[in-house]
Amino acid sequence: MTAPVRTRSSEDLIRAEEPVLAHNYHPLPVVVSRAEGVWVEDVEGRRYLDLLAGYSALNFGHRHPALIAAAHEQLDRLTLTSRAFHNDRLAEFAERLAGLVGLDMVLPMNTGAEAVESGIKVARKWAYDVKGVPADRATIVVAAENFHGRTTTIVGFSTDETARAGFGPFAPGFRIVPYNDLAALEAAVDETTAAVLIEPIQGEAGVIIPDEGYLTGVRELTRRTGCLFVADEIQSGLGRTGRTLAVDHESVVPDVLLLGKALGGGIVPVSAVVANRDVLGVLGPGEHGSTFGGNPLAAAVGTAVVDLLETGEFQRRAAELGAVLRDGLTGLVGKGVVGFRSRGLWAGVDVDPALGTGREVSARLMGEGVLVKDTHGSTIRLAPPLTITEDELLNALATLERVLARSV
Numbered sequence: 001m002t003a004p005v006r007t008r009s010s011e012d013l014i015r016a017e018e019p020v021l022a023h024n025y026h027p028l029p030v031v032v033s034r035a036e037g038v039w040v041e042d043v044e045g046r047r048y049l050d051l052l053a054g055y056s057a058l059n060f061g062h063r064h065p066a067l068i069a070a071a072h073e074q075l076d077r078l079t080l081t082s083r084a085f086h087n088d089r090l091a092e093f094a095e096r097l098a099g100l101v102g103l104d105m106v107l108p109m110n111t112g113a114e115a116v117e118s119g120i121k122v123a124r125k126w127a128y129d130v131k132g133v134p135a136d137r138a139t140i141v142v143a144a145e146n147f148h149g150r151t152t153t154i155v156g157f158s159t160d161e162t163a164r165a166g167f168g169p170f171a172p173g174f175r176i177v178p179y180n181d182l183a184a185l186e187a188a189v190d191e192t193t194a195a196v197l198i199e200p201i202q203g204e205a206g207v208i209i210p211d212e213g214y215l216t217g218v219r220e221l222t223r224r225t226g227c228l229f230v231a232d233e234i235q236s237g238l239g240r241t242g243r244t245l246a247v248d249h250e251s252v253v254p255d256v257l258l259l260g261k262a263l264g265g266g267i268v269p270v271s272a273v274v275a276n277r278d279v280l281g282v283l284g285p286g287e288h289g290s291t292f293g294g295n296p297l298a299a300a301v302g303t304a305v306v307d308l309l310e311t312g313e314f315q316r317r318a319a320e321l322g323a324v325l326r327d328g329l330t331g332l333v334g335k336g337v338v339g340f341r342s343r344g345l346w347a348g349v350d351v352d353p354a355l356g357t358g359r360e361v362s363a364r365l366m367g368e369g370v371l372v373k374d375t376h377g378s379t380i381r382l383a384p385p386l387t388i389t390e391d392e393l394l395n396a397l398a399t400l401e402r403v404l405a406r407s408v
């Protein structure tokens with residue numbers, strides 16, 4: 001990295017945000033001005049290892065050369081057309097993305113929440129047009145502790161009061177059941193059910209991994225009862241867990257896949273609903289859309305992301321280094337860590353509450369040059385870019401050990 005561009009100090013910039021930015025976040029007090037690979041640099045030139053990776057939007061690291069090259073090339077040619085016209089990048093993106101996950105068709109959107117909203121619309125339309133559910137009666141079964149985004153429909157079926165309180169009234173038509181509980185799911189599904197919508201691993205809840213067989217059970221149940229299995233892989237997908245998708249660990253193919261975050265290569269927001277023709281084919285002209293969805297810049301970057309994933313290298317790295325992460329965390333249990341859950345390069349680490357909240361531990365790690373994010377209570381989440389080296393990962397684990405030892 002070259003020398004930092006000095007403008008205003010971190011302290012000054014943080015203070016300047018207060019009166020002009022909505023206070024809907026409580027960031028750690030670090031002001032990033034540059035980044036490359038797994039490293040970010042603040043305005044004073046201090047370097048930090050990024051173990052959050054933009055909530056998995058940076059699976060390929062910051063400014064991956066192939067992704068930056070694809071973006072530059074496209075920026076110099078064509079950036080936006082809207083879907084009022086065709087653009088010469090979209091067909092390839094859709095073909096390649098659908099091929100990567102073994103489904104037929106793609107509905108391109110931008111943010112994760114939009115993909116979820118779009119998935120809900122597709123499922124309801126399918127329920128009325130194909131399944132024959134009476135008008136306006138469709139239900140969708142979701143899991144407690146879910147996180148699917150921040151729109152009013154989505155927070156309406158959240159079980160997190162902070163996400164919901166003050167934002168009602170909410171859309172009807174959702175049933176909430178405990179996660180990882182097939183019997184509860186079975187009891188909630190009936191002839192009005194359009195879909196079961198779940199995260200194959202619940203990221204924001206603290207990287208909660210369901211029992212082996214749960215995803216297979218959801219697949220079997222949805223097929224048997226005639227409703228759609230919608231898997232929100234916005235955070236768990238695209239290499240994070242050591243496979244292209246988290247559902248691949250049980251060789252399960254959902255009816256509808258929701259993708260986002262890493263699909264935009266850490267450059268532009270790119271999300272997608274991916275499904276077979278018998279499902280996504282229910283949408284006709286005028287029934288859904290997005291000015292920016294499927295724009296040529298997004299399509300070029302998204303295609304370059306598929307190129308990277310097709311090599312298998314990132315999935316392999318996540319699996320191999322995931323074993324290193326698991327071993328390292330196992331060694332920390334009893335040394336400030338009370339438990340953890342991990343799959344691939346993704347872990348929810350429960351720190352002994354006596355040592356501080358997740359936020360406090362994150363702040364101490366920041367002081368030692370490692371950026372992480374707390375989820376709930378005393379849980380921190382580790383999700384480094386999949387490009388991290390073994391040495392960098394071991395160093396981060398050593399830093400965590402040091403920080404937890406000092407906290408005792």
Ligand SMILES: Cc1ncc(COP(=O)(O)O)c(C=O)c1O
Nearest residue numbers: 111112113147148149232234235
């Ligand atoms: C599983 C899941 N779905 C949806 C979203 C929403 O994505 P976005 O913030 O891009 O709207 C997130 C974001 O964290 C997520 O983890």
